[in-house]
Amino acid sequence: MHDFQKLRTVIVTRYITPLREGGSLPALTEADDGFKYVLKFRGAGHGVKALIAELLGGVIACKLGFKVPEVVFAELDEAFGRTEGDEEIQDLLQFSKGLNLALHFLSGALTFEPSADQDRVDEYLASKIVWLDAFITNVDRTFKNTNMLIWHKELWLIDHGASFYFHHSFTNWKQSALNPFALIKEHVLFPQATLLYEVDREFKSVLNEAFFKDLVSLIPEDWLQWREVDMTSSEIRKVYYDFLITRFKNSHLFIDEAKRIRNGSL
Incomplete structure (x- = not known):
């Protein structure tokens, strides 16, 4: 049994800021474990396929000995983001309720x-x-x-x-x-x-x-x-x-x- 079979699941508690790189609009968020994560949304452009690619690619890289941020599943509550003022971000959050993917944020990288x-x-x-x-x-x-x-x-x-x-x-x-x-x-x-x-x-x-x-x-x-x-x-x-x-x-x-x-x- 490989360690990656124990991928953690966190619950997103705070949306901090969008990271406007590329078209997927990931975001810096905080989870219930107190850590910050770069959250990839299932409601973004390429949907769950981008999350699958991120998951498979990240785990393979880790298995091969590369340094990669910890990959976790990230649960987004249905009510999350309703107070968000930006309409585009609010739509993204609403379309992404459920299980998403996140990577540990490397502060200062x-x-x-x-x-x-x-x-x-x-x-x-x-x-x-x-x-x-x-x-x-x-x-x-x-x-x-x-x-x-x-x-x-x-x-x-x-x-x-x-x-x-x-x-x-x-x-x-x-x-x-x-x-x-x-x-x-x-x-x-x-x-x-x-x-x-x-x-x-x-x-x-x-x-x-x-x-x-x-x-x-x-x-x-x-x-x-x-x-x-x-x-x-x-x-x-x-x-x-x-x-x-x-x-x-x-x-x-x-x-x-x-x-x-x-x-x-x-």
Whole structure:
């Protein structure tokens, strides 16, 4: 049994301020345990799919040894936000009642700046992060938006909600799982990621089918009630599992793609 199977659930008690980054409008909040969290709302643009991506991506990153803020389930009461003056935020809160996702707030953390912080990331660490993002098809760790923080002089990974983008259409998961991920060349750390083959061997000894089975079991049942597909929650959950297994077994596809790009053969 993995520790992540004991993901905590907190109750949101206070909405502090919106974090106006991207279109999802996350917010800084406080919960009943006294801690502050960055709350991702199920009522935002990509709905529960962004929460699923955040959950799966964050837990995989944690399993692989990266520093990531604690991921928790966050319960939003039906009455929460009724006194909010901003109509857009009030609607978001009302549409998000129930179970959401939150990440522990790293107070005082600084955004990773490629020009200033690049020397913090050696070839080995860069290769590990690029491998992770290519595996989970995370399109959002670029020079424009690094989604990394420096906290207590260490590098932390945040925001995996743009991963697993196949699930927005959910039409051909297998084709998506075998995608070589040409977007790897846009990754902010791609220039340093020269040890992908070595990292692949290491990560193949950490991840396995049992882990992926446990991982997809974490997805809350009510996040899998999709009206746009004629599938049960169990069937949707199995697609995520099959996607992960297929991509894991074919990781050479995105590693070879990175090599071709680096060699200038594309």
